[in-house]
Amino acid sequence: MAKLFPSHVLTLFPGFVAWNASTTVMVFANTEETATEKIMLKAVCRKRQIPPLGWPMKSQVLKTYQHILALAFSVSEVNRDPVLLTNTTLGFRIYGDNSDAKRTYESSLSLLSTRGEVAPNYQCDSRDKLFSVIGGLSSKSSMQMAYLFGILKIPQLGYGSFSPVEREMLPSFFRIDPNxxxxxxxxxxxxxxxxxxxxxxxxxxxxxxxxxxxxxxxxxxxxxxxxxxxxxxxxxxxxxxxxxxxxxxxxxxxxxxxxxxxxxxxxxxxxxxxxxxxxxxxxxxxxxxxxxxxxxxxxxxxxxxxxxxxxxxxxxxxxxHTSDVQGFNKFLLALNPARPEGDVFLRNWWQMAFNCWFPIAGQTSSKRKCTGKEKLEDLPPSVFETRMTGHSYTMYNAIYSVAHALHAMYSLRPTRAMMREGKKPLAIQPWQILSFLRNIRFNNSAGDEVSFTDNSVVGSSGYDLLNWIYFQNESTALVKVGRMDPGAPQDAANCAQCPEDQYPSKDQDQCIAKKINFLSYHEALGFVLASLALSLSLITSLILVTFIKNKDTPIVRANNRNLTYILLVSLLLCFLCSFLFIGQPKKVTCLLRQMAFGITFSLAISSILAKTVTVVLAFMATKPGNVARKLLKTQLASTIVLVCSLIQAVICAIWLATSPPFPNLDFYSMAVEIVVECNEGSVTMFYSVLSYMGFLAVISFMVAFLARKLPDSFNEAKFITFSMLVFCSVWVSFVPTYLSTKGKFMVAVEIFSILASGAGLLGCIFLPKCYIILLRPNLNSREHLIRKKYQGA
CATH class of the missing domain: 3.40.50.2300 (Response regulator)
Known part of the structure; x- marks a missing residue:
C-alpha cells in the first residue's frame, strides 16, 4: 500500500539510555603570557582549592560508561584523521553532575580554571585550552551550564529544549538531541x-x-x-x-x-x-x-x-535513533580490563557489569573472581549494548561537529589576518568557533548529514521504537519494532492501495511496477542449468552410441541389451525435458513439462526394475525344473516396462483431463516481483506422479539390494543398488526444499533434482561398463565370462 505520510511519521515494523554526566572537549595547545600575567595568575589561582571532581558513583559509571567510550572513540578517531585537524590534538575531561545544581556549577566553574582550582577566568595551566563543553542531559542542568558558559561565549552542545525567550538568552547553546x-x-x-x-x-x-x-x-x-x-x-x-x-x-x-x-x-x-x-x-x-x-x-x-x-x-x-558507526563495535569488543590503557572506569565497570571482582590484597568477596575474558556480547541489553546507542550517537556527532568547526576556522585563518607580524599565529578563542559551528554541514561515517539551524541539530533521524521482552530464564531483549522519522515527506491524509502489479516505494509515496520473475536462459542460474542439462544429454548420447557400436560384446549383451537401450534413451529424454522448465512458461510447456518428466522417469525406473528382475530370474533358472527358465523365455521384461510406464501415463492423462497445468501470474508470493509460473492445476495429481515414481524406485532398490551378491560376470544389481540409493536420496530431499522456495527458485530446485537423479543413474550403472569397454577390452570377452562363471560356481 502506497502512503503519503504527514511529517513526524511513525512506522511500525512487521511482526536510551540516558546520559547524566557532563563532559568537556578541549584542544591541547601552547599559549603564551607575559611575566606579569603569569605572576598575577599564580596569585589568583592559590586562593581556593576544591576536591577532585569527575568521579561518578558506581551506578553512574555503569549507566554512562558507553557514552564515555563513545567520547573516547570519537576523539581518538578525530585525532587519527590526517586531514581534519592536522596540527591539533583533541583531549577531554569528564565530570559527573549527579543532577545536583551545586555540583553542576562547581564542575562548570572548574572548567574555567586550572585543574583542582576555582578561579574563574584565570587559567594557570597553559596545556589545556577549553574550546567547547558537551553535557547536561536534562533541560535543567543544560540551562544551569548554559547561563555560565554563555557569559564567556563558550560553545555548549547539550540536551533539552528551551523556550524562545531562553533561546535568545543562550546563543552559545547548541542542542544535539531530537526535538x-x-x-x-x-x-x-x-x-x-x-x-x-x-x-x-x-x-x-x-x-x-x-x-x-x-x-x-x-x-x-x-x-x-x-x-x-x-x-x-x-x-x-x-x-x-x-x-x-x-x-x-x-x-x-x-x-x-x-x-x-x-x-x-x-x-x-x-x-x-x-x-x-x-x-x-x-x-x-x-x-x-x-x-x-x-x-x-x-x-x-x-x-x-x-x-x-x-x-x-x-x-x-x-x-x-542511532546509526551503525563503523569500527565502534570492534572498539568495544577490544576492551581488556587487564590492560585498561588509562581508562580509570573500566575495571570498576567490569566488576559491576559481570557481577565479579578483581582480587585485591587483604580483601575478600563472596563474588566470583573476574577473569578478564568475560564477553561483552553476553551482557543483556538492559546492562550494556555492543552497538552505539542513541545518546552515544549524539555524542559522536557532537565531537565531530566541534572538529569540523575547528577545521573550517583553521582553513580561513590566513585570510582573516589572524597572524602576528613574523611571529606565531594568534591563539584561538572559544567565541571564535561559534559562527563556524552554526554553519557547518558534513556527513558522518554512518552517512547521516549533520548541521545546525537555530542552534539545533538538523538531520537527526528521530526515534526508534523498542519492545521490551522478558524471558522466563531471566534474560531480556530490546527488539526494534518501529521508527519515528521527523524528516518524512509531507502532501496526503489517506492511503491508496497499489495495483497488484505494482508495489509501494520505500517512502510509501508512489507505486513502482513489479519485475517479472521466471527462470530465464539469460541469467546465470538458468544458463548454468541449461548447460548442465545439455552436457549430460551429450554424455548419454555418447554412451548410447558406444553401446550400439559394441552391441555384440558380452558386457552389452548381458542383462538384456534392449533394456539397456531403453534405459539410455529414457535418461536422454529426462535430461532433455529439463529445457521445458527453463524460459517463460507458455501453455504448451506447462502441459508438457510435468507429464514428460513423470513418464520418462517412470520409463527409466521401469527398465531398471526389469533388468534387476532379469538378473534374479537368470540365477534361479540355473536350478533344474525352476519356473524361472520358462519366464525368461517370455517377454516378462518388456511387460514390466510397458505396464509400469503405462500406469504413470494413465495418471498423467487423468491429470490432463481433470485439472491440467496452466500458465499463471502470481502477484503475492514475492513483494516486488510478479512470478510467472506454471500452476500445477491439481496439487494432488502432481504429488501422485511423484509418489508413483517413488514407489517404483523403492521396489527397484529392494530387488537390486537382494540380488547384489548373486554370482555373475556382469551382475548389474550392485551398481543398480547404489544408483537407486542416490535417486531416492535426491527426491526425498526435493519435497521440503521445493516447498520452502518461491518463484524461479522452485523451478531451479526441480531441474536440479531431475539432473542430479538422472546423473546418479547414468554414472552408477554405465560408467563401470564404459570403463571396461573403452579401457579394459580384454575383460569384455567370452573367455573371461566363462572363467568368471566357473569361479562363481
Missing amino acids: EVSQYVGLVQLLLHFRWNWIGLITSDDDTGENFIRTLMPMLTKNDICVSSVEMINERLMKRLATNLFRKSLIKWQSKAMIISVDYKEVAVLIYKLEFLRKDFRPSRVRVWIVTTRWDFAALGAQMHWKELEYFHGALSFRV
Whole structure:
C-alpha cells in the first residue's frame, strides 16, 4: 500500500539510555603570557582549592560508561584523521553532575580554571585550552551550564529544549538531541494505531514533567484520547508514600496503556513499590507500558533484580535513533580490563557489569573472581549494548561537529589576518568557533548529514521504537519494532492501495511496477542449468552410441541389451525435458513439462526394475525344473516396462483431463516481483506422479539390494543398488526444499533434482561398463565370462 505520510511519521515494523554526566572537549595547545600575567595568575589561582571532581558513583559509571567510550572513540578517531585537524590534538575531561545544581556549577566553574582550582577566568595551566563543553542531559542542568558558559561565549552542545525567550538568552547553546515534540507526535500516532484511547500518565514532579503534560495533553485531546489519571511523582515523595496511599493510586492505573516519562531514579522507586504490592498489582492489569526517552533501561537493569523487570514485559520504549558507526563495535569488543590503557572506569565497570571482582590484597568477596575474558556480547541489553546507542550517537556527532568547526576556522585563518607580524599565529578563542559551528554541514561515517539551524541539530533521524521482552530464564531483549522519522515527506491524509502489479516505494509515496520473475536462459542460474542439462544429454548420447557400436560384446549383451537401450534413451529424454522448465512458461510447456518428466522417469525406473528382475530370474533358472527358465523365455521384461510406464501415463492423462497445468501470474508470493509460473492445476495429481515414481524406485532398490551378491560376470544389481540409493536420496530431499522456495527458485530446485537423479543413474550403472569397454577390452570377452562363471560356481 502506497502512503503519503504527514511529517513526524511513525512506522511500525512487521511482526536510551540516558546520559547524566557532563563532559568537556578541549584542544591541547601552547599559549603564551607575559611575566606579569603569569605572576598575577599564580596569585589568583592559590586562593581556593576544591576536591577532585569527575568521579561518578558506581551506578553512574555503569549507566554512562558507553557514552564515555563513545567520547573516547570519537576523539581518538578525530585525532587519527590526517586531514581534519592536522596540527591539533583533541583531549577531554569528564565530570559527573549527579543532577545536583551545586555540583553542576562547581564542575562548570572548574572548567574555567586550572585543574583542582576555582578561579574563574584565570587559567594557570597553559596545556589545556577549553574550546567547547558537551553535557547536561536534562533541560535543567543544560540551562544551569548554559547561563555560565554563555557569559564567556563558550560553545555548549547539550540536551533539552528551551523556550524562545531562553533561546535568545543562550546563543552559545547548541542542542544535539531530537526535538521531543516529534516524540510526542509519534506517541499519539502509536496510541491511535492500536486504538488505545483510555490511558494514564506518570511523570516527574518538576519542570520537565510539567512541560511533558503541557505539550502532550492538547495532542491527546485533539485526537479523542482520554486520560484516566495523571500522576506526578518524585524520588523523595515515592519513598515516603505510605503503602495504603500507594495502593489507592494503583487503582487509578487500570488503563489500556500507561505512559511513563520519568528518569531512572524515579523508575527504580516505582518498581520497588510495585514489587512490594505484588499481590495487589499484577503486571497483566496494565495492557502495555509506554516509556519515553527519559527512561534509562541500562541504569534500571543494573539496579533491579531480573524478576522485578517482569512488570515491563512487552513495554514499548522510545529511544533516540542511532546509526551503525563503523569500527565502534570492534572498539568495544577490544576492551581488556587487564590492560585498561588509562581508562580509570573500566575495571570498576567490569566488576559491576559481570557481577565479579578483581582480587585485591587483604580483601575478600563472596563474588566470583573476574577473569578478564568475560564477553561483552553476553551482557543483556538492559546492562550494556555492543552497538552505539542513541545518546552515544549524539555524542559522536557532537565531537565531530566541534572538529569540523575547528577545521573550517583553521582553513580561513590566513585570510582573516589572524597572524602576528613574523611571529606565531594568534591563539584561538572559544567565541571564535561559534559562527563556524552554526554553519557547518558534513556527513558522518554512518552517512547521516549533520548541521545546525537555530542552534539545533538538523538531520537527526528521530526515534526508534523498542519492545521490551522478558524471558522466563531471566534474560531480556530490546527488539526494534518501529521508527519515528521527523524528516518524512509531507502532501496526503489517506492511503491508496497499489495495483497488484505494482508495489509501494520505500517512502510509501508512489507505486513502482513489479519485475517479472521466471527462470530465464539469460541469467546465470538458468544458463548454468541449461548447460548442465545439455552436457549430460551429450554424455548419454555418447554412451548410447558406444553401446550400439559394441552391441555384440558380452558386457552389452548381458542383462538384456534392449533394456539397456531403453534405459539410455529414457535418461536422454529426462535430461532433455529439463529445457521445458527453463524460459517463460507458455501453455504448451506447462502441459508438457510435468507429464514428460513423470513418464520418462517412470520409463527409466521401469527398465531398471526389469533388468534387476532379469538378473534374479537368470540365477534361479540355473536350478533344474525352476519356473524361472520358462519366464525368461517370455517377454516378462518388456511387460514390466510397458505396464509400469503405462500406469504413470494413465495418471498423467487423468491429470490432463481433470485439472491440467496452466500458465499463471502470481502477484503475492514475492513483494516486488510478479512470478510467472506454471500452476500445477491439481496439487494432488502432481504429488501422485511423484509418489508413483517413488514407489517404483523403492521396489527397484529392494530387488537390486537382494540380488547384489548373486554370482555373475556382469551382475548389474550392485551398481543398480547404489544408483537407486542416490535417486531416492535426491527426491526425498526435493519435497521440503521445493516447498520452502518461491518463484524461479522452485523451478531451479526441480531441474536440479531431475539432473542430479538422472546423473546418479547414468554414472552408477554405465560408467563401470564404459570403463571396461573403452579401457579394459580384454575383460569384455567370452573367455573371461566363462572363467568368471566357473569361479562363481
